[in-house]
Amino acid sequence: xxxxxxxxxxxxxxSLDELERAAALLxxxxxxxxxxxxxxxxxxxxxxxxxxxxxxxxxxxxxxxLRRASVSVRAxxxxxxxxxxxxxxxxxxxxxxxARVLRAVRxxxxxxxxxxxxxxxxxxxxxxxxxxxxxxxxxxxxxxxALLPLLFPASYPVASRLGALRDRAHGGVFDTTVAERxxxxxxxxxxxxxxxEVSPIEISAVAPGRRVPFAGTVDGxxxxxxxxxxxxxxxxxxxxxxxxxxxxxxxxxxxxxTQLRHGDAPGSGHGSAPHANPWDAGGIVxxxxxxxQHVAAAALEALDRVGAQSGDRLVLAxxxxxxxxxxxxxxxxxxxxxxxxxxxxTVGSPVGNMDLPAGVRxxxxxxxxxxxxxxxxxTNPDTRNRVTVYLDGYGGGVDRGQGGFGAAHDLENYSxxxxxLRASTDPALVEAGAALGAVFAGATAAxxxxxxxxxxxxxxxxxxxxxxxxxxxxxxx
Numbered sequence: 001x002x003x004x005x006x007x008x009x010x011x012x013x014x015s016l017d018e019l020e021r022a023a024a025l026l027x028x029x030x031x032x033x034x035x036x037x038x039x040x041x042x043x044x045x046x047x048x049x050x051x052x053x054x055x056x057x058x059x060x061x062x063x064x065x066l067r068r069a070s071v072s073v074r075a076x077x078x079x080x081x082x083x084x085x086x087x088x089x090x091x092x093x094x095x096x097x098x099a100r101v102l103r104a105v106r107x108x109x110x111x112x113x114x115x116x117x118x119x120x121x122x123x124x125x126x127x128x129x130x131x132x133x134x135x136x137x138x139x140x141x142x143x144x145x146a147l148l149p150l151l152f153p154a155s156y157p158v159a160s161r162l163g164a165l166r167d168r169a170h171g172g173v174f175d176t177t178v179a180e181r182x183x184x185x186x187x188x189x190x191x192x193x194x195x196x197e198v199s200p201i202e203i204s205a206v207a208p209g210r211r212v213p214f215a216g217t218v219d220g221x222x223x224x225x226x227x228x229x230x231x232x233x234x235x236x237x238x239x240x241x242x243x244x245x246x247x248x249x250x251x252x253x254x255x256x257x258t259q260l261r262h263g264d265a266p267g268s269g270h271g272s273a274p275h276a277n278p279w280d281a282g283g284i285v286x287x288x289x290x291x292x293q294h295v296a297a298a299a300l301e302a303l304d305r306v307g308a309q310s311g312d313r314l315v316l317a318x319x320x321x322x323x324x325x326x327x328x329x330x331x332x333x334x335x336x337x338x339x340x341x342x343x344x345x346t347v348g349s350p351v352g353n354m355d356l357p358a359g360v361r362x363x364x365x366x367x368x369x370x371x372x373x374x375x376x377x378x379t380n381p382d383t384r385n386r387v388t389v390y391l392d393g394y395g396g397g398v399d400r401g402q403g404g405f406g407a408a409h410d411l412e413n414y415s416x417x418x419x420x421l422r423a424s425t426d427p428a429l430v431e432a433g434a435a436l437g438a439v440f441a442g443a444t445a446a447x448x449x450x451x452x453x454x455x456x457x458x459x460x461x462x463x464x465x466x467x468x469x470x471x472x473x474x475x476x477x
């Protein structure tokens with residue numbers, strides 16, 4: 001088993017921020033030194049006004065000492081100021097160099113993308129890996145421009161310009177990624193043509209609460225995730241867990257992975273579900289292109305039904321599709337106004353384009369062979385508040401040849417591999433675990449409730465229900 005941890009205290013963005021903070025501290029120190037020199041100059045002027053002849057020798061000696069001290073402080077002030085400017089300059093140089101290297105790597109991968117895809121299909125049970133899937137999404141306009149003339153020669157004048165539809169980081173002209181522009185449009189088309197059901201969600205039942213042992217750890221959240229999946233909670237359900245701590249209750253909203261209905265292509269461990277199931281293909285469309293607007297409303301009602309109070313702390317967790325919704329809900333204005341969203345935990349979910357608030361910590365778990373996280377077309381930001389664990393192993397007994405998205409996307413494999421990191425000494429992972437433990441400090445048990453959901457109809461979605469500001473798909477395409 002192997003893994004790589006990015007973000008947190010080891011993140012590139014965090015390092016750059018630290019350089020900026022260091023420069024700011026040096027700047028303030030230079031200002032303080034300047035103020036000290038001004039005080040010395042003021043004392044020097046006052047000393048010059050001494051007229052007591054008996055103290056003339058002392059006055060002259062003191063004047064010389066003050067003058068030397070003032071000159072020294074001014075010199076130190078200049079050196080500290082120059083050092084601060086140098087640190088800021090180093091930050092800019094590092095950032096520019098990193099951007100140049102990244103552009104070169106992306107260009108090189110794009111040039112040999114067909115070979116990379118072929119290698120993945122041959123060595124990853126017929127599936128592209130996460131990084132390759134990202135490349136396919138980001139280079140899709142250029143790929144379409146290359147393939148269309150082969151099928152329709154007359155399309156060449158138009159097809160040759162399709163590469164410009166990529167974002168600037170991948171050789172195009174747009175500031176936003178292909179996924180950010182494409183998915184909201186695809187969601188609109190899919191709902192208008194009734195390919196999927198994206199409509200308001202209602203609560204059909206709330207099961208009685210069950211007391212369960214709970215430790216505020218990653219293993220504890222994975223246990224809740226397994227309980228939220230269809231085999232244990234039933235089709236179309238989510239899990240609300242209330243953890244009593246000395247600092248007050250903490251609610252964990254756990255959202256399951258995709259539950260495809262009969263007739264849809266099977267996914268790993270997803271099974272089939274009734275037409276009204278909010279976690280079917282329509283749920284993917286809502287999460288990727290419509291900001292999880294209906295899921296957010298249902299989540300608020302579910303929390304209210306289990307007794308959550310305004311201002312309570314909230315942790316959002318999800319696997320696959322559920323992780324998409326969890327990340328969306330973290331920036332959903334209605335939830336942010338009602339609860340103190342502290343943590344987001346996602347497993348095998350495409351959340352790279354989500355811009356989480358600095359006050360919300362996140363732990364993302366992905367597998368390098370899992371194509372699903374790559375469908376976002378972006379890696380997760382390496383920021384101070386976000387840690388991503390990239391796994392590359394497989395647990396004993398896991399069938400690597402299984403259908404759907406394969407063993408790399410299987411929740412059980414994620415659980416096995418993640419449990420092997422309990423003793424990790426990686427500083428970012430240790431800090432992420434400590435931050436999670438702090439949220440649930442003092443807790444030993446929790447009350448968990450299964451909340452069953454169903455969609456009510458498509459009329460509201462086709463009428464264009466408002467999208468929450470800040471969520472995925474919220475911006476005008």
